[in-house]
Amino acid sequence: MSDDEISGALVEERVKALRRDAEAGGYILNPDEDFVRKLARGICINEKRYGYPSCPCRLAFGRREEDRDIICPCDYRDPDLEEFGACYCALYVSPAVAQGKAPLVPVPERRPPRSARKSMGAQAGGVKGLPLPVWRCRVCGYLCARETPPLVCPVCKASKDRFERFM
Amino acid sequence: MQMVRVSGRHRGDIRLYALSTCGWCAKTKELLNTLGVEYSYVFVDLLPQEELEGALSEVEKYNPAGSFPTLVIDGSRVIVGFREAEIREVLK
Numbered sequence A: 001m002s003d004d005e006i007s008g009a010l011v012e013e014r015v016k017a018l019r020r021d022a023e024a025g026g027y028i029l030n031p032d033e034d035f036v037r038k039l040a041r042g043i044c045i046n047e048k049r050y051g052y053p054s055c056p057c058r059l060a061f062g063r064r065e066e067d068r069d070i071i072c073p074c075d076y077r078d079p080d081l082e083e084f085g086a087c088y089c090a091l092y093v094s095p096a097v098a099q100g101k102a103p104l105v106p107v108p109e110r111r112p113p114r115s116a117r118k119s120m121g122a123q124a125g126g127v128k129g130l131p132l133p134v135w136r137c138r139v140c141g142y143l144c145a146r147e148t149p150p151l152v153c154p155v156c157k158a159s160k161d162r163f164e165r166f167m
Numbered sequence B: 001m002q003m004v005r006v007s008g009r010h011r012g013d014i015r016l017y018a019l020s021t022c023g024w025c026a027k028t029k030e031l032l033n034t035l036g037v038e039y040s041y042v043f044v045d046l047l048p049q050e051e052l053e054g055a056l057s058e059v060e061k062y063n064p065a066g067s068f069p070t071l072v073i074d075g076s077r078v079i080v081g082f083r084e085a086e087i088r089e090v091l092k
């Protein structure tokens, strides 16, 4: 597969979708439009290459179960925005960074290293006595009590496999 | 693992492990070009599947997080991420 097959139109569409979703969710894209376009292109390439839009700044292996946490928006976006004012790729930035009131700094990798990831995915045991299990969206923190997680998160649109058993 | 050589001013053995889709990797590579130093780079995400694991293990030797960009100078000095001031200082 050649990355040149990603057309400019596809990238523009992705930028629009990113902007729309960001605005709907109260997030802000990096004001550097050219930088955003490059990242959007990377996301398009990854979606084509791996079958899911994984983070353009992280190495994916094409196995969705192992890369779930780095499907954009990744599990680490919100804590990185909170602590550093940007997500790892700087696709999303905090209001202060967007307004130029805080500098854009390199964000260290929050994703656990490969060796530590193996043990990830352990789910909470489940609290006895609850009529239903509680599921948590790992992207935005949305909680719901139902037999299974929803197909897509009603808040951030993350897919079902981004949910973890919370209680 | 094949690396691409870029010619320029010799400032030691400079190796850049990068991803072709990553914004900070692109900025790091641009900076090296601007500084005009000789370096080698590889886009790890473009390697054939069977070389991926090995390449990542090599990156992890220098940078346990296995993240990109990882810049290695003379096999000892390691700069992770686009740390412009630090890169300029080391390669001036």
Ligand code: SF4
Residues within 6 Å of the ligand: A039, A054, A055, A056, A057, A070, A071, A072, A073, A074, A075, A076, A077, A087, A088, A089, A090, A091, A092
């Ligand atoms: S760091 Fe996370 S939110 Fe930012 S571009 Fe990469 S995957 Fe998306």
